[in-house]
Amino acid sequence: MNENMTCNQRRLFVLAANLSLLALLMVFEVSYRSAGWNVTMNTLIAANAIVFLFSFLMGYVRSGAWRFSHKSIQLLDEREMVVSSAIMRIAYAVFTVLVLAVMLVFTLMEWQLDMVLVATLILFAHLLPASLIAWKKTLV
Amino acid sequence: MKSRKIYNRIDVLRKEKGFTRKELAEKIGVNFQTVGYLEREEYNPSLDLAFRIAEVFGLSVDQVFSTQPMPTLSELLNNKKEH
Numbered sequence: 583m584n585e586n587m588t589c590n591q592r593r594l595f596v597l598a599a600n601l602s603l604l605a606l607l608m609v610f611e612v613s614y615r616s617a618g619w620n621v622t623m624n625t626l627i628a629a630n631a632i633v634f635l636f637s638f639l640m641g642y643v644r645s646g647a648w649r650f651s652h653k654s655i656q657l658l659d660e661r662e663m664v665v666s667s668a669i670m671r672i673a674y675a676v677f678t679v680l681v682l683a684v685m686l687v688f689t690l691m692e693w694q695l696d697m698v699l700v701a702t703l704i705l706f707a708h709l710l711p712a713s714l715i716a717w718k719k720t721l722v
Numbered sequence: 723m724k725s726r727k728i729y730n731r732i733d734v735l736r737k738e739k740g741f742t743r744k745e746l747a748e749k750i751g752v753n754f755q756t757v758g759y760l761e762r763e764e765y766n767p768s769l770d771l772a773f774r775i776a777e778v779f780g781l782s783v784d785q786v787f788s789t790q791p792m793p794t795l796s797e798l799l800n801n802k803k804e805h
Contacts, residue, residue, distance in 0.1 A: 659752035661765045 587645055595641025596716045599709070602634040603702060610698045642709070647716035652708075665715075673710040680706075725766055730787045733761040734795075735779045750774045 606627060613623045642648040650662070651669070658666060681703060688695060736746050736757075743761075747754040750771065759765040760775075767775065767787075776783045793801070 659756050660768050660771060661756045661759060662753065664765075 587640075592641055592645050592647075592716050595637040595645075596713050598637035599634055599641055600706075600713060602630045602637065603706065603709070606630040606634060607698065607702045611696075614696060614698070615693075638709075641716050642712050645716050647712040650715055651712040666711075669711050669714045672714055673707075677707055677710055726789055727763060728766045728787055728789060729763055729792050730760065730775075731792050732757070732775060732786065735781075735786065736761070739779065746778065749778045 609623055609626045609630065613619050651666075653662075653666075655663070655666075684699070684703070687693075732746075736743070741749070743757040744754045747757045750757075751774065752771070756765065760767060772783050772787055776786045779786060
């Protein structure tokens, strides 16, 4: 973990990354389903993409959380395995509930799943364990 | 199950031997951040790791780890003087 970054700064970047990812998805969905593609939507997409990339670099890459969550199991020592196991357990539960909730909403609303939503969920699945690690400084 | 806190003398012993955290980590086969967690008593090592640490310092496990807070050097010297 990068000791130069405070816990609050890391949490801020994690929040910014996740919120900008959600905002990106919302803008895509609104454009795709009703508003269509116009300058405002394109500007919103570009702004959110910049916020996401910056906060991802700061909160995940610079903090070491991304590297830790994607480290091969052979390279983890016993404490890191305990941490990794606890993180993956929480991430699995959160992600499963989230995906099922999304599927339920889409079924109830009779919407079709689109590629952007699926791609966002794949990215979120990779982000989630790293988000938890970056959020809880004491873990790594 | 919540485990008990295990106290240790790793910090003092490492400094006495003149090892850096990285050097000790290499000797016991963990990442150097884990040495920090062990020294701050924020992580209880497995029995295997406890033996490896004790072996590096040439001591027995009970001389390095305890379930009771470890007496400081001044407390040990005072006790010795009293006896």
